Amino acid sequence: MKQSEYAENNVDARTIIANVLETLGMNAPAFSTATGIAYQRIYDLQRGRTKKFNPGVVNMIIAAFPQIRKEYLYTGDGPVLNTDVPADLIGNPVGKDGNAILERALKLQEDLMAKAERLSEKEEQLHQKEIELLKREHEVELMRAKLHLALGSESLEKKTV
Numbered sequence: 001m002k003q004s005e006y007a008e009n010n011v012d013a014r015t016i017i018a019n020v021l022e023t024l025g026m027n028a029p030a031f032s033t034a035t036g037i038a039y040q041r042i043y044d045l046q047r048g049r050t051k052k053f054n055p056g057v058v059n060m061i062i063a064a065f066p067q068i069r070k071e072y073l074y075t076g077d078g079p080v081l082n083t084d085v086p087a088d089l090i091g092n093p094v095g096k097d098g099n100a101i102l103e104r105a106l107k108l109q110e111d112l113m114a115k116a117e118r119l120s121e122k123e124e125q126l127h128q129k130e131i132e133l134l135k136r137e138h139e140v141e142l143m144r145a146k147l148h149l150a151l152g153s154e155s156l157e158k159k160t161v
Contacts, residue, residue: 013052016076017045020061020068023080035064 021031028046032039037060044050053061053073062070067081 012076013045013050014048016053016073017042019076019080020073023068024065035060037061 017028021028024031026034028042029039031037032042037057041050041057045053058070058073061068061073069078069080069082072078072080
């Protein structure tokens with residue numbers, strides 16, 4: 001085999017994994033976690049220690065990301081993604097269920113923020129009531145003191161008369 005033929009037939013796993021990660025918008029650790037493939041295997045592909053994808057790894061990738069073309073993983077030829085995969089799966093491996101979960105989480109977050117705002121308003125109202133109560137207590141204490149003085153001076157007047 002000539003050197004040029006060898007270069008043409010050689011599968012470059014480094015380029016393939018780099019393109020897959022870029023297309024998915026993921027880094028190697030996240031990809032490893034999503035696929036269940038040991039990070040060391042992904043790292044070996046990235047560094048050129050592993051020269052090609054084996055069927056077990058390919059099947060794990062396809063199971064996690066059905067939008068990726070098997071042929072691309074083996075050969076590096078053609079597009080990374082299938083064109084017959086539903087549009088909502090491209091760039092979103094979790095699909096509609098994941099979107100529904102995300103929407104639910106966002107809705108819950110909005111509800112929580114609204115409740116926190118209402119709680120803050122109630123706390124402010126409570127604080128205002130507390131201030132009013134303290135003012136009234138102060139007024140009552142002043143009235144008691146005046147009454148005590150008035151009663152005290154009245155008893156003094158009776159004693160002097």
